[in-house]
Amino acid sequence: MKTIDAGVLTVGYLDDGPGDGWPVLLSHGFPYDVHAYDEVVPRLTARGARVVRPYLRGFGPTRFRSAGTARSGQQAALGSDLVALLDALRWETAIVAGYDWGGLASCVATALWPERIAGLVSMASYDILDIDRLRHAHDPALEHVIWYQHLFQTERGRECLAASRRDLCRMLWRQWSPSWRPDEATFARSAASFDNPDFVDVVVHAYRHSFGLASGDPAYEDLEKRLAGRPPITVPAVTLDGTQDPLKPGGTADHAEMFTARHEHRAVEVGHNLPQEAPAAFADAILTVREWLHAADRT
Template sequence: MSQNPPRLIDTEFLRVAYLEDGPSDGWPVVLVHGFPYDVHAFEADAHRLAAIGARVIRPYVRGYGPTRFLSDRTIRSGQQAARGLDVVQLITALQLTRPILGGFDWGGNACCVVAALWPEQVGGLVSYASYDIIDVEQQRSAFAPSLERVCWYQHLFQSERGRACLQESRVEISRLLWREWSPGWTFDMATFDRTARAFDNPDFVEVVIHAYRCMHGHAAGDPMFEPLENRLAGRPPITVPSVTIDGAADPLKPGGTLDHARLFTGPHEHRTLPVGHNVPQEAPGAFTEAVLTVRTWQT
């Protein structure tokens, strides 16, 4: 468990709080969490990687933990272009040279965005749920009823009643999602509570609500990100070395995502693990092994 308090660094829009493990001159890795998780999801992998020479950066994404917007005037956007840009601007601010990116859920989405739009900034990618760039147009269509049922929280967040529910019950909603998405994982309350503290951020609700409304086409994105969103709508391939991962017991990804392989045009390997959605905590070390595989393709 990391003992040092988060470090802070400014990007264009954020004062980003992040944890850092490993030697300052180590080979760089950035591990990005999703919703509703935080930097502690990658605790085991960060320490494993640091022990073998990596400099591991774990940022609190916008709306989580001590990360804050620099201006009250900035739209609290949760759209994928904004979150991807946050990662690439963090890479620049920390002067990291082509780090390997790893992420799941929102973090996997953001890392895929960076790998697709700024491949020159990236040394490789480990992505849960493969090509996790959101196809907003596809999101306008209905999915199978069984999957729509699993996505109840996304439907809830489309209404003002849902916003109020998240505002008042963010911890309860998140605990429900942990249990539903990782049906074979028994976590203790101390583990959950440590992460839940990251939801006590003044922008958490606005960022989360905007993320899901924008994803479903029910809220406009920030106009400054429209050129990036237009590029993402074209489904740009990911050319950097990549390992992709599925959790066979993840109800959000029934059948897995191996069919995304055609969107990876560089070295690529896909792995399916007998776990649910929260791979870093359900299968500690899986991201480490994937990062090491990507690193062998760099040399």
């Protein structure tokens, strides 16, 4: 594990593959961590990739550099963190890939800074939050699935997450991936990241802000306004759905209009934690984007 100062964070990250390999940035979700990609990474490094897996803000060894920085989990902050990490690594561009929070961060970075992103792999397609829409109700079946988001709107929810983070997160793993049964050691390896001292604050703020019920960090206000305009994704992208993912009933193939460059959508018979449940499929999506870019370079 390495650390690097990047923007407002000191980021902990794993770095695999040749130092001069083609760059890939893999971002994990909530409540997971970098180990979601343990079986994806060897498939990429075998093809010459240098793969960096950062612990997102509030997870694992990543820390805020200043006690005065807001412990925000808003989408503009997550996307900004990825671009700050590209700067710190001195990568002009990279393929970015992620799911859940990591997919959100990757989409935000791609939409706002397309010149820094060579290509995108995103589970749940155009995963930028429409906060105005989230102020209003969904179908009751989906509201039932996102019970944890409603819980986190209350101080009772903050207390529950703080006191029972492993039990709560284990429950989400089981509910979101109905046909995947990891052993306890697999869960424990990622659950160690939930002991970060900022985990509860960042998670609670993320979901309160996404519901329009908490103010954002003023540092990201202009970026949030741009995201509210639903900027398109203008780089080559492969998007993914888990057909058993209860958070995305019916999938996200209808997001295709938000992608203006070469784009392919794929459905995989797994739940929400796609890179850990189907690592070959996730790696293949990244390799497909790489092949598109390589072909474009030759023409």
